[in-house]
Amino acid sequence: MNLPGNKHKIVIIGAGFVGSQCAASLMTLGLVDEIVLLDVNAERARAQVMDLDDMASGIPQRIMVRTGDYDDCSDAEFVIIAAGRSRRPGQSRRDMLADTMVSLLPIAKNIRESGFSGVSISVTNPVDVVTECLYRQLELPRSQVFGTGTALDSARLRRLVSEYTGISRGQVQAFALGEHGESAFIWGSHIRLEGIPIPEYLSLGIQSDTSCLDLSYLTQRMRQRGTHIVAGKGRTEYGISTVVAGIVAAILHDEQIMMPLSVHLEGEYGESGISVSVPCIVGTGGAHTILEVQLTEEERAMLHASCEAIRGYAGKALDRL
Ligand code: NAD
Numbered sequence: 001m002n003l004p005g006n007k008h009k010i011v012i013i014g015a016g017f018v019g020s021q022c023a024a025s026l027m028t029l030g031l032v033d034e035i036v037l038l039d040v041n042a043e044r045a046r047a048q049v050m051d052l053d054d055m056a057s058g059i060p061q062r063i064m065v066r067t068g069d070y071d072d073c074s075d076a077e078f079v080i081i082a083a084g085r086s087r088r089p090g091q092s093r094r095d096m097l098a099d100t101m102v103s104l105l106p107i108a109k110n111i112r113e114s115g116f117s118g119v120s121i122s123v124t125n126p127v128d129v130v131t132e133c134l135y136r137q138l139e140l141p142r143s144q145v146f147g148t149g150t151a152l153d154s155a156r157l158r159r160l161v162s163e164y165t166g167i168s169r170g171q172v173q174a175f176a177l178g179e180h181g182e183s184a185f186i187w188g189s190h191i192r193l194e195g196i197p198i199p200e201y202l203s204l205g206i207q208s209d210t211s212c213l214d215l216s217y218l219t220q221r222m223r224q225r226g227t228h229i230v231a232g233k234g235r236t237e238y239g240i241s242t243v244v245a246g247i248v249a250a251i252l253h254d255e256q257i258m259m260p261l262s263v264h265l266e267g268e269y270g271e272s273g274i275s276v277s278v279p280c281i282v283g284t285g286g287a288h289t290i291l292e293v294q295l296t297e298e299e300r301a302m303l304h305a306s307c308e309a310i311r312g313y314a315g316k317a318l319d320r321l
Contacts, residue, residue: 007033008252011068011076013107014083015039018123020048021237022080023065025245027052030061031252036068036076039083040103073114078248081134083107084124086235087226093125093181094313100124101133101317108137116140119286121247122147123240127180128262129314132275135264136321142264143286149262149277150176151243153184156225157218164212165201167193175260176222177277177299178306184223184277185302187295188215247282256283258291268292269300271307273318278303 010026012019015037023035035052039045045067052065073079084100087093104124111120111134120138122131122145131147138145153176162169171194175187191198202210211217229236250257260277268290269278281289295303 009034009036009072009076010078010080010248011036011038011072012080012082013038013111014081014124015041015045015048016082016084017086017235017237018240019080019082020052021241022082022123022244023048023052024055025241026248027055027059027063027065029245029249030059030063031245031248032063032078033061034064034066036066036072038068038070038072042067070110070114073111073116073118076116077118078251079111079116079118079120080123080244081107081120081130082123087125087230089231089234091230093127096125097129097313097317100126100130104130104133105137108134112138118144119251120145121244122262123244125180126310126314128275128277128310129317131262132264132273132314132318133321135275136318141286142266143288145264146280146287147180147262147275148240148243148247149180149275150178150184150260151247151277152226152240153180153222154260155239155243157186157222160218160221161191161193161213164209165193165207175279177260177279178303179276179310180262181309182223183302183306183309184219185299185306186215186219186222187279187293187299189296189299190293250282251284251286254284256281258282261287263287263290265290269295269303271304274307274310276303276307276310 010032026032037045056063124130127147135145157174158172161172173192176184178184193201261280262275262277264275265271279291280287
């Protein structure tokens with residue numbers, strides 16, 4: 001329960017499927033007191049607000065949901081960037097770069113000029129480039145400007161491992177790292193089932209089919225998940241919104257959780273000037289600690305390849321900033 005005078009305000013930029021579902025997830029968890037939706041399509045933002053405000057009637061906590069403008073960022077604790085449009089079937093996240101950059105620069109300028117000093121969480125794709133762009137534009141510490149990155153891929157990975165082993169998702173520890181996209185990879189040497197490494201678990205002989213825990217198979221299934229969802233319903237929204245709400249909760253409650261997020265690197269893992277997903281600790285203040293964990297030589301090469309892939313398609317867009 002929040003104390004009077006300690007209200008939590010969040011601005012969501014982009015009132016589409018993702019932005020509105022983020023609002024719904026935050027409301028359901030009773031995490032914030034005030035949600036402001038901004039969208040170039042003012043009619044859509046108003047309609048989403050009306051729908052969410054109807055939802056608020058069924059929630060015990062008093063929550064104000066409204067439309068607003070960029071001045072609202074000045075005293076917000078969080079800004080969530082979900083502006084853009086859903087990925088089209090057959091389209092990769094990288095293909096969205098040109099369209100995204102057109103709207104992103106004015107958004108960044110408006111946030112900065114509002115005097116925003118809170119935590120910015122990027123969701124818009126390609127999320128690693130969007131995060132790096134915002135980091136360069138917002139003039140805030142990198143702990144306060146990060147993207148959801150492979151947090152969603154990691155949730156998908158834990159779901160897969162749970163499905164194949166029958167062990168509860170909550171007892172699966174598994175991270176995907178690198179680009180949120182085609183070059184995301186599994187930190188394979190780290191996967192544990194309640195602390196037990198996968199090879200040791202398999203040696204117990206209780207798992208009849210071991211092929212589905214093969215890393216290349218898991219990687220393929222994990223990477224294809226978003227594409228399959230987009231092919232079937234034209235977008236994804238629920239998984240990512242739960243990820244965003246989890247990050248907001250971790251910060252508001254100072255949970256000190258470890259999770260992969262897309263963060264600006266300054267020499268960690270030998271990479272600089274790029275935002276990409278690596279393990280972070282999240283609590284008060286945002287992604288306050290970047291963990292430089294021990295990767296195998298192969299994993300380090302995959303992280304570097306992922307960074308190179310991002311540099312390859314984002315280079316020109318980022319060079320202009
Ligand atoms: P959508 O088309 O439903 O909504 C996007 C909204 O952004 C629209 O209402 C549009 O009017 C608005 N918008 C566009 N330009 C704007 C601007 N300059 N200022 C304010 N609003 C603007 O799309 P969606 O399904 O909600 O997806 C939004 C973004 O989230 C996409 O980039 C999508 O790829 C991304 N996404 C990311 C993840 C992830 O894991 N990072 C997961 C799902 C979706």
